[in-house]
Amino acid sequence: MNRKGKLTTKGKHAVILTLTIVACVAAMLFSLLLSVLCDGKHVSSAAHAQNDTHPGIMAxxxxxxxxxxxxxxxxxxxxxxxxxxxxxxxxxxxxxxxxxxxxxxxxxxxxxxxxxxxxxxxxxxxxxxxxxxxxxxxxxxxxxxxxxxxxxxxxxxxxxxxxxxxxxxxxxxxxxxxxxxxx
Structure with missing residues (x-):
């Protein structure tokens, strides 16, 4: 901070870097939480309920x-x-x-x-x-x-x-x- 209590350019960069790191860590933790919560869960849609075959198999x-x-x-x-x-x-x-x-x-x-x-x-x-x-x-x-x-x-x-x-x-x-x- 300078004498007037305002952030210097160096201080602004430090704040931005800190916020970026926090956001990245939060995103990684959220992704990990989702993968743990979704593992083995049943999710389905009735969009193709009339189709008993498996249409999407490809080589x-x-x-x-x-x-x-x-x-x-x-x-x-x-x-x-x-x-x-x-x-x-x-x-x-x-x-x-x-x-x-x-x-x-x-x-x-x-x-x-x-x-x-x-x-x-x-x-x-x-x-x-x-x-x-x-x-x-x-x-x-x-x-x-x-x-x-x-x-x-x-x-x-x-x-x-x-x-x-x-x-x-x-x-x-x-x-x-x-x-x-x-x-």
Whole structure:
């Protein structure tokens, strides 16, 4: 400050620098808080409720990373309505391990078969799709997979859509599609 109590240019720069640092730290903490709060949450939209297929899957070579959004699960649900609740609970535990990277696809397939064999539950087919790249115009335009899960011909079914926070060159949301169906 000068003698008249006004900030000098050097003092103004120091205040601006301090405020910038505080704003950056606040933004990082807010981003961290959002990622913690959104991890594993179910968010969906009925925008495409009539569509039971997965329209957004594309080849991995077409993926381009640009702007970052908050990494989060946009959809994470399962259905095991034709089985007892213990089978669904165990399958849900396996899905959490798989989607967190603690199990690979082959190991998951083996564990599912072993578990269901112990339960005398005949398995005709296990289909699995891991980290298939898909694009959506936005988070709000994600298909509603509830109808797909509601089909009762499966012993167990899981669908998850995860965004790592990237967009393609056209600003569309890049996601990973995860699915397991046990028939």
């Amino acid at each position: 991995g070579s077409q993926r381009q990373e640009t702007d970052l959004l908050t990494p989060q699960w946009l959809y994470y649900q399962s259905n095991g309505s034709v089985t007892d609740c213990n089978i669904k609970k165990e399958m849900d535990v396996l899905m959490r391990k798989w989607t967190k990277g603690k199990l690979g696809g082959k190991e998951l397939d083996r564990l599912i078969k072993e578990f269901l064999q112990k339960k005398d539950c005949p398995v005709r087919k296990i289909t699995m799709l891991e980290k298939a790249v898909c694009v959506f115009p936005s988070e709000k335009e994600l298909p509603d997979y509830t109808k797909t899960l509601a089909k009762r011909e499966k012993i167990y079914q899981f669908i998850g859509v995860y965004t790592g926070g990237q967009q393609d060159e056209n600003g569309r949301l890049l996601c990973e599609y995860w699915e397991v169906a046990i028939g």
